[in-house]
Amino acid sequence: MLVEVKDIKKYFGLVKANDGITLTFKDGHIYGLLGENGAGKSTLMKILSGYQPPDSGTIFLDGKPILFDSPRSALAQGVGMLYQEPHDMPPFRIIDNYLLGRDDNILLNYRTAERELKEFSTRYGFSLDLDANVQSLSLGERQQLELIRLLAGGAEVLILDEPTTGISSEQKAILFESMRKLAREEGKTLILVSHKLEEVQELCDYAFILRKGKYIGGLDIPCPNEKLVEMMFGQIPPRTERPSFQLEQPVLDVRSVSISTYRLSVKDINLTIRAGEVFGLAGLEGSGQRLLMQTCAGLVRPDSGQIILDGKDITNWSYHKSKAADVAYIAAGRLEEGLVAGLTLTEHVVLARKEHSFFVDWASAKTDTLARIERYQIVGRPDSTADELSGGNQQRLLFGLLEPKLKLILLEHPTRGLDVQSTNYIWDLLYQRRADGTAIMFISPDLDEIIERSDRIAVFSGGVMSRIVDAKTTSAEELGHFIGGQL
């Protein structure tokens, strides 16, 4: 199916998310849609898949102008989109999840559904446990399920939005293989939205680059990475120099720690982090890194083993006790698990303090807040509420709330959803901290970030910490292999 988008415009208030974009996608090809955060890729694809209407512009399928009023009507006309977080129903059984919205019959036809699921799975090399609930599946498996549903629903055009974040390298290989099959053998049109250049180089035939809502240009793939980067950013962003650092005595000592929850068990973890060290945890979502970090923060109690902080046994300490002992924990969800929407910056500053006076001195709190706004370059006023800030500024605010001298900072996805400038700024702040002797442990699904920023990396796979490697001597491919379990 030939897909053309002509002069698509979409504005959110004053922001021009899509500012007159015109592109053509031919069947039998795999296209890459590149651009940094905020370039407008997701917005455009949401319009193309029927999730939201454009403010102006038209979509043509095989030359006919088309209007979608919902994702379902888009799928009925052949366009389906696989989201980073698939639109499935976690508590449902797989078969019920597959059947929801499939047709208009009142009765559910389980036999046909089972047959179709098995057929599609074998065709593309997926392996699914049909009796399970959706929420027990890994992200990669949920993606496979969603792909099957889209294909069974008649998709001729498949859009995949950042599909490889958080899936194993085996699953990625299976996914890419299936994409090639769909394009070459079945003549479908595939669009891969990504910011990962290596994947686009590996998979795509052609790349469209967007920047700040506009279409910049297209390139045949393969091509030199620098050309892509130049078009994406306008200029090559300077690689921040990683300063060499002299590491000192151990700060965190994890000895034979085993943790179990009803979803996951992590066994026998051993690692030591020294003052000023940046320690990255690599692995798929749900492999145990988050659990380990939460245990170090005091949010989860380990079943066995010991955690020693600066010589003190903090194994069974509560979160608040660890926090008072200068262990900081910043979760991934800034507004869900960190900031309070509706509270002002000043109120956050007062709340986050270690000691609380009975009565609040609002005047001095405001002065304190202004100082932190200045120091951390937060775009906002003391009386702005946390939800009024952009993501990058929220992250800076979270940093601004930290105590001045900390022993250990635990970060989940510190640069999630941030553009390059904000990312560099956050890491500058973190490197300033490590110069003070603070140890830093962080999780990131982005292997490049882990390799670039860490001193050492721990690899997690299926609840086991398989090894610790030196960041300087490893590469993204090697790490990927380790994560995939190939020791």
Added chain:
Amino acid sequence: MNESELIRIFSSIILQAAPLMIAVCGETITERAGVVNLSLDGTMLMSAMTGFVVALNTGSVWWGFLAAAGVGAFFAFIVSFSSIRLRQSQVAVGFVLTLLGDDLSAFLGQNYTRIPGPVVKFLPIPILGDIPILGPLFFDHDIVVYFAFALVGVTWWWLFRTQPGLHLRGTGERPEAAFARGVNVNRVRYLYTLVGGALVGIAGAAYSLDIKVGWAEGYTRGLGWIALAIVIFGGWSPIRGALGAILFGATKALATILQRTFPEVSVVAFNAIPWILMILVLLVVGSESIERIILLMPRTLQRPLRRILRAAPPMALGTTFGEK
């Protein structure tokens, strides 16, 4: 106590539980769609009063039930409309309606208190009613009881074995994903809130026209709250909810038996049983104890056990669905 007396007691438990089963089914489907209708207690009072008054004036219980269903649907509509269109808190609106229903039913029904009225006719099923034990228990009742049981079965089938049931459950779990699959989320919410409310209305009238015929101020007070608690206890499943309703119905019978055995203990103590039971029942469901027990079971049993004993609310319960 001999066998026939025991059977009679159980039979009366079933009768007492029937209206509660209907109300629990109704609220279960409302909450499965993502709407919590806290006005149940007030709705049941209003519908009990309305059902009785209309039945008295028309001479027919069926008009009474119809009017009561209308009242129930109307109250439910107010809750869903204010949540979906006006973006108000479902809990706030529901709570105000509960208080309003209590006062309004007392005011509007003031001329109808303690008057006899039409009753639902007794309707034993011919052959089935003669089966020993099961007969008097299940087939020797009136149409309200049969309706209650049929409703539980139909609700279960609708929820778990039909496409519209998937739509309903999807709306309550992840409305954005349901929307992406083509479900009109708000329309589904309106529909099942109205149906659920109508059923609650029928349940209210089942009291004033069947169980305890007549009307007085505060007649069914407390039952709506118990129904809400049973929905939670039932894990938002109609069958478990029905079992919960029967359990609560049993407490009344138990109270009568205990009262006879221990006449010295004051009657007020037995009034306390349903409320203590409510707290206990919610404690069991709300704490981590169920999950811990499941973890002790062998691996193969865990998945089906978790499915039966699950007590997690629909993920989108109480939320509003935004326009995109």
Added chain:
Amino acid sequence: MKNKSWGEKIWPIVPILASLGFGASLLVMFGASPGESFSAMWEGAFGNQANTLSVVAFWIPLLLSSAGLLTTFTAGLWNIGIEGQIIMGSIAASWIALKLEGPIFLLITLEILVAMIAGALWAGFVGILKTRGGVHEIFSGLALNNLAIILTNYLISGPWQPPEGGTFRGTAPFQDAALLPRFAESRFAPISLVFVIIAVGVVFVTLRGTSWGLKLKALGKNPRSAFLLGVSSEREAILSLMFCGGLAGLAGAVRVLSWFDSLRQSISGGIGFLALLVVMLASYRILWVPLIAFFFSAVLNGSITLQLRTQLHSSLGGILTAVMVLFVLLFGQGKVLGIGKTKKPPGLDADIPESGR
């Protein structure tokens, strides 16, 4: 603040007028004249000194309860159990009144103290059930309300029955030294005015100017984030309930020691539920609460005279107050009485890079 148009300024009155209209139509339906009825209500509320003082005397426990509820609402809790907390306060105060003897200031001090403790503990129970047991405070509050009522009935008809025999009406009248001194022949005890002024002041300062108040505010908006920022979510939830319970207990003591002179069957008079309505109508703003509580008190006291006059059921007062809150929720559209700020449009999914940074 932008300049409001004429329509916007007038708008808040509309739901109030609509609810009066609703009440009027109910009256007409039952053959009473709305004009006469409303004038009867006015007379019942402010017609003479005794009536006016009754309005004030009813207003005080209502305001105490409402002030307490502001705390729990700030913490994001629905303290439906306040009715039971008031009752337990009354029971505790009655216990002192019936069992002890002594000079008046000693008795009253003890009564107030145990009443506040009883209310706080009853509320604390709700808090523990919620934090340790995962039981929603609406249900535990409700169950405990009913248990408190059952306890009252048991005491009145059993151990505390008056010498003439248990009649479910109430205990024997308390000794004079146990009662709050009243003004003239009314039910109004001037000292309770002192209590309520202090209470409202304490609540105001607590919520606006203390760290604890800020913690509650964070807890109410986002319990998880509040916890991660260092707030002991469980402890503060329980404390806010106990704080409210203490004020509710005080309200219960005022009820049983000045409005009545003994423990009665409906000792709380629905004040707890009414207080919830007051705070909702005031859209959780502390400065509105005393005014609206007074208004409700006038309406309810007036409706008693209405019943005497027209033989209509006195629940009309309750209907008017509930309908008023309902209409404000339905028609207010968030702009009435300044509820919250206007909702912002849904944010973007991706981050737009900051310019100039």
